[in-house]
Amino acid sequence: MARTNPAHRRITLHDVAQFCGVSYQTVSRVVNNNPHVSKETRRRVLRAIKELNYQPNHVARSLVTRRSNLLEVITFGSNHYGPSQMVAHVEQAARQQGYNLILTNISHMSLDEIRAAINSLSGRLVDGLIMITPVKGVEYDELADLCDGIPFVMIDTQLGSTTPSVVINQWYGSQLATQHLIDLGHRAICEISGPLNWHGAVARHESWRATLAAAGISPGQSAEGDWTAVGGYQAAVRLIESRAHFTALVAGNDQMALGAMRALREAGLRVPQDVSVVGFDDIPEAVCFEPPLTTIRQDFDLLGSQSVEYLLDLMKRPDTPLQQRVLYPTLIERQSTLPLS
Amino acid sequence: MARTNPAHRRITLHDVAQFCGVSYQTVSRVVNNNPHVSKETRRRVLRAIKELNYQPNHVARSLVTRRSNLLEVITFGSNHYGPSQMVAHVEQAARQQGYNLILTNISHMSLDEIRAAINSLSGRLVDGLIMITPVKGVEYDELADLCDGIPFVMIDTQLGSTTPSVVINQWYGSQLATQHLIDLGHRAICEISGPLNWHGAVARHESWRATLAAAGISPGQSAEGDWTAVGGYQAAVRLIESRAHFTALVAGNDQMALGAMRALREAGLRVPQDVSVVGFDDIPEAVCFEPPLTTIRQDFDLLGSQSVEYLLDLMKRPDTPLQQRVLYPTLIERQSTLPLS
DNA sequence: ATCTTATTTGTGAACCTTCACACTCAATAG
DNA sequence: CTATTGAGTGTGAAGGTTCACAAATAAGAT
DSSP states (O other), rough: OOOOOOTOOOOOOOHHHHHTTSSSSHHEEEETTTSOOOOHHHHHHHHHHHTTTTOOOOHHEEEEEEOOOOEEEEEEEESSSHHHHHHHHHHHHHHHOOOEEEEEESSSSHHHHHHHHHHHHHHTTSSEEEEEEOOOOOOOOHHHHHHHTEEEEEEETTTTTTTSSSEHHHHHHHHHHHHHHHTTTOOOEEEEOOTTTHHHHHHHHHEEEEEHHHTOOOOOOOOOOOHHHHHHHHHHHHHHHOOOOOOOEEEHHHHEEEEEEEEHTTTTOOOTTTOEEESBBGGGGGSSSSSOOOOEEOOHHHHHHHHHHHHHHHHHHSSSOOEEEOOOOOOOOOOOOOOOO | OOOOOTTTTOOOHHHHHHHSSSHHHHHHHHTTOOOOSOOOHHHHHHHHHHHHHHHHOOOHHHHHOOOEEEEEEEEEESHHHHHHHHHHHHHHHHTTTTTTTEEESSOOHHHHHHHHHHHHHTTTOSEEEEEOOOBSSSOHHHHHHHHHTOOOOSSOOOTTTHHHHSOOOOOHHHHHHHHHHHHTTTOOOOEEEEOBBBBHHHHHHHHHHHHHHHTOOOOOOOOOOOSHHHHHHHHHHHHHHTTTTSSSEEEHHHHHHHHHHHHHHHHHOTTTTTTTOOOSSGGGGGGSSEEEBBBEEEEEHHHHHHHHHHHHHHHHHHTTOOEEEOOOEEEEOSSOOOOOO
């Protein structure tokens, strides 16, 4: 097998060129599939490349082409199911398109943190940027300013904004959930929302209210959770202790639904006989909850590939219109909801 | 505010140098905190840098220094809880040390896939590599060959191998789980294992057998799952349908424990009164399971920081001994286990 | 045979840094 | 008063590639 040189100096274009008696430019042409090279020469060069185990130096190439084949994703809250799914699928899509991905997870969503993340990359020449910004406090203009010309798209940002972004319509999802309960005859419908500094949490929360209002129903109580099961448990406990009467519960995500169901059970309430519960996300475990959870499914796979696709468009044709692309979630009915008896 | 130049040409050392009438080398010295520059000059240069919004070009720097401040993590199965936690914590640790992280998630764990992942990066000059290789089929020697000099550490590889790696002792974890059940008086202890092409699954499986054997107990039946809740459910169904008698169940992870508990309940068996169940991982939701799950906690945070730390050692001092660093999990007792009545 | 034209190959510069070294100038030592 | 040091600064090269262009060769047209 072709082993590398012991001196541990990387093989360069020049080495290959010398090896088969052509100029480095010719080798470069072969490497880049330039048609202006004779069949015979190409064959010889190709063999030399293999023989010497030549690997083009991306760094040198980037220096002159000003492109790196590198995308960056800046994410917040990637310990939560949604963001982590987004990252995973973005990575997959990027790799399919021949790009590598730099991952930066920031722990406090502030402009300063984002600035730091971008700056730490700024000299690094990433070709494009995907930002997963599920919480409030970051405006498009500031970001555009920060990125200074490098194309970017946002994921999971505010619905209805005109920034280049791909989002799942959370409003619609929560409407599906709430309407489902209304259709089952429920009228006393409480909510456990996500943290209200998250766009998605606000959208789901307001849609819950609006959907009830549209049906002429006054909303039940709402308690704010933190996306975790424990947070959902505590929120449900607060709801129960406030002596609110309700026959149905909309949870901001599946984990909180899990915690809520635990709290309900501890309070002697049966799900779904006494209280119907619907979650959000359709995490893989939801089908095995006790009882299996009715929930809203989001297509994170599509979200990832759409974002990367959009970003690549933006990179290739800077005149690509800036828009928000919107995906729609679906309702998954299981056994945690029941018609009001 | 200092906006960038309209011509969209990046500001370079030369621009800054010209701007304040010194040589580019002096500017370079200021940027790199070289002490050999007078106080007054440094001040002037610093102001010019700010004024022009100069950002050092990482690519050009890398070309000459042959270092990139870039780490890569190649991972398999990052849709599972363990691997995804590892990635998250590795990223965090890397960033704390001033490194950026390239993430590559491969879908089929084979040498070919790994080769492709490494090759796609090979010219990219990553300073170090972390491989999360929880499944069998990849040998150290091949990997070392592939990496050709760039330092790497493995995570979650086979316990007891002499490759540079950081692992959590899965054997010990499963021993904790099994012994806990034995201590509670259980003698009929079945198991739902993870996929047996995973190192961790094998370790947990064999430790279960060994721990029972050490106590003079013959092992109950074992069914293989796929780490998911549904897989755990199906495995438990097989166990139940085989009419195996058991009073306790060891699950390979928490998700499978969840599925198993669902299957048990459907079969009319109560957890923990009829069957005690113990999981593995201590996912955040486990505390809200019905009932709250006794499980084994792994410290992924420590795992991440240890790996990065070790890798950095390897990078700085190539004579750092190649070893396996081992962390230990702990037992978390909740309500899914009960003394045999 | 000569002039075009097309095809293949080679040369010089550029990308933006850092490194190794040389230079200048002042202060100290002999 | 010259030699030696040392701090501060500048110069040339190198790192490995691509780009724009020039040169050489081959093929075709007049």
